Amino acid sequence: MLKMRLKFSKVGLASYISHLDVMRTFFRAFIRAEYPLKHSNGYNPHPLMSIAHPLPLGFSGLNEVLDCELQCDDAPDILKRINAVLPSGLYVVNAAPPVAQIKEIAFAGYDISLIYDNNTLDKLAERFSDIFSASKIEIKKKTKRGTATVDIVPYISNISFSQNSEHEVTAKLLLKVEEAPLNPKYIIDALKNEGFSPDFVRYTRTGFKNKNMEEFI
Numbered sequence: 001m002l003k004m005r006l007k008f009s010k011v012g013l014a015s016y017i018s019h020l021d022v023m024r025t026f027f028r029a030f031i032r033a034e035y036p037l038k039h040s041n042g043y044n045p046h047p048l049m050s051i052a053h054p055l056p057l058g059f060s061g062l063n064e065v066l067d068c069e070l071q072c073d074d075a076p077d078i079l080k081r082i083n084a085v086l087p088s089g090l091y092v093v094n095a096a097p098p099v100a101q102i103k104e105i106a107f108a109g110y111d112i113s114l115i116y117d118n119n120t121l122d123k124l125a126e127r128f129s130d131i132f133s134a135s136k137i138e139i140k141k142k143t144k145r146g147t148a149t150v151d152i153v154p155y156i157s158n159i160s161f162s163q164n165s166e167h168e169v170t171a172k173l174l175l176k177v178e179e180a181p182l183n184p185k186y187i188i189d190a191l192k193n194e195g196f197s198p199d200f201v202r203y204t205r206t207g208f209k210n211k212n213m214e215e216f217i
Contacts, residue, residue, distance in 0.1 A: 003070075003097055004095055004097060004098070009091045010055065011204075012088065013089050015089070016058055019054035022054075025087065028085075029085045029086050035075055035078060036071045037049055038069040048069040050066070050067050050102075051066050051067075052065040053177065053208075056203075062204065062207060063205075065208065065216070096217075104216065105209075108175050108181065109208070111172055113169075113204075114169045114188070114191070115168050115198055115201070115202075117167065125169050128169060139190055155178075156173060157176055159174075159187075173187065174209070185203075
């Protein structure tokens with residue numbers, strides 16, 4: 001048996017594939033690539049495969065993490081064979097035995113593009129930086145019990161804004177990953193509360209880091 005960690009991208013139309021469907025797609029891809037997964041024991045065995053911190057629907061990801069256990073001792077051509085049977089938008093960029101444990105993921109990086117079709121304001125990036133320089137930024141967050149007011153500042157390790165044009169601003173942020181990590185959509189909610197509601201938003205998770213700010217492997 002062989003434990004493997006796959007880093008994969010989920011972009012384009014694939015960003016609208018749900019987490020469960022991504023799991024099903026990879027399960028079938030392993031079978032088609034002739035790398036069957038090991039299954040758990042018990043009355044209802046399931047494939048030993050998991051994805052770390054699943055992306056919300058509509059988000060792209062460049063270095064998503066999938067852990068699995070294969071029914072073989074070696075997989076020299078796994079990248080080529082898996083990618084050959086994956087649909088457009090899903091692509092494995094690296095495959096190797098895992099080094100760290102999933103619980104060692106401490107931060108998640110994101111790039112967020114904010115599009116303002118009819119914007120006539122200049123220096124948006126500077127305005128946004130001023131908003132997020134505050135010591136407290138409260139938003140309304142949905143919970144199992146309803147709605148709660150949450151300060152999102154403690155969740156943000158780093159955030160910066162750059163203005164690509166008079167209509168587009170890119171936010172680069174590093175969010176702390178905890179038991180209940182912050183959805184980056186709340187960053188947009190904070191801007192909406194200040195009157196800067198974008199016409200369109202693109203979310204891309206760029207990867208994970210450990211507590212030492214090193215790439216998670």
